[in-house]
Amino acid sequence: MTGRVDAVCVSGADLLPLPDRKPNRSGIAKRPVAGRVAVGELGLDGDVQVNRRYHGGDGQQVYAYAQEDADFWIAELGRELAPGMFGENLRTTGLDLTGAVLGERWRVGTALLEVTAPRIPCANFARFWDEPRLVKRFTAHGAPGAYLRVLETGDIGAGDPVEVVGRPDHGVTIDLTFRAWTTEKHRLPETAAALDVLPRRNRATVAARIEARAVGA
Numbered sequence: 001m002t003g004r005v006d007a008v009c010v011s012g013a014d015l016l017p018l019p020d021r022k023p024n025r026s027g028i029a030k031r032p033v034a035g036r037v038a039v040g041e042l043g044l045d046g047d048v049q050v051n052r053r054y055h056g057g058d059g060q061q062v063y064a065y066a067q068e069d070a071d072f073w074i075a076e077l078g079r080e081l082a083p084g085m086f087g088e089n090l091r092t093t094g095l096d097l098t099g100a101v102l103g104e105r106w107r108v109g110t111a112l113l114e115v116t117a118p119r120i121p122c123a124n125f126a127r128f129w130d131e132p133r134l135v136k137r138f139t140a141h142g143a144p145g146a147y148l149r150v151l152e153t154g155d156i157g158a159g160d161p162v163e164v165v166g167r168p169d170h171g172v173t174i175d176l177t178f179r180a181w182t183t184e185k186h187r188l189p190e191t192a193a194a195l196d197v198l199p200r201r202n203r204a205t206v207a208a209r210i211e212a213r214a215v216g217a
Contacts, residue, residue: 003094003162005108006067007032007083010047028128030084032091036157039111041150044089058149059116059199064090065145066097072143077131087125088145092162097146098175102194104167110154112165116199118144118178144178147199170194181206188213 009030030047038045043061065088070081083091090108106113121144126134138144172194180187188210195207 001095001164003092005090005156005158005160005162006093007091007158008037008044008156009033009084009089009091010037010044028087028124030087030089032083032158034158036109036155038153038155039109039113039150040153043150044156047089057199057201059197059202060147061150062089062113062148063119063145064088064092064097064148066095066143067091067093069097069143069145072141085129086145087119087128090156090162095162095164098143098173098178100146100174101167101170102172102174102177102191103170103197105151105165106148107163107165109156109160110152111150111156112152112154113148114151114197115146115174116149116197117147117202118174118181119147120144120178120181139182142175142178144174146174149199168194168197185209186213 009032011028011030033046039062041061063086065086070086070091074081100115102115102117104115106115121135121138123135125138126132131137170193172191176187177191177194180191188206191206192210195203195210198206
């Protein structure tokens with residue numbers, strides 16, 4: 001399966017101010033950049049992740065969102081949502097990100113990336129769009145995009161193919177994981193096979209919740 005990178009986006013110095021919060025700014029406001037962008041062990045060169053308690057780190061170095069999923073929100077809200085408006089580093093076409101399997105690997109440019117988890121929307125996302133009910137609506141709709149782990153550093157540019165070069169057979173998808181973490185928590189045990197793929201910050205918490213459900217069953 002092959003898709004394409006439509007845009008590569010970073011936040012740079014263009015941070016969203018959050019005067020009543022700590023930290024008081026966010027790197028969610030990303031913009032497309034020209035040329036090729038280096039992909040290092042911590043993510044894309046020039047990308048700023050302010051609140052490292054929830055963003056960045058192992059398994060969340062890169063975030064991808066599909067144009068096909070963006071098109072739903074463009075129609076739903078009647079507004080343009082240019083690349084970077086979902087806080088994504090990569091805007092893609094031709095890939096079913098909601099159906100992506102945790103642990104599947106993508107060759108993008110000269111980098112190798114691994115799908116690790118869905119993105120869970122937060123209040124900063126709603127503030128960025130100025131849509132007060134966005135978190136609830138985004139959660140109900142699904143299509144959360146995919147976080148990616150950097151397995152091999154390299155560089156990426158708009159127009160690069162995204163080639164799925166490996167896919168586990170456990171069947172734990174972005175969609176299943178998102179639902180199990182949000183609106184269908186009874187499905188958490190179904191995600192156990194992909195536990196080791198999750199971003200490091202999520203593993204212990206999710207493992208404990210799965211165990212608790214197994215004990216209570």
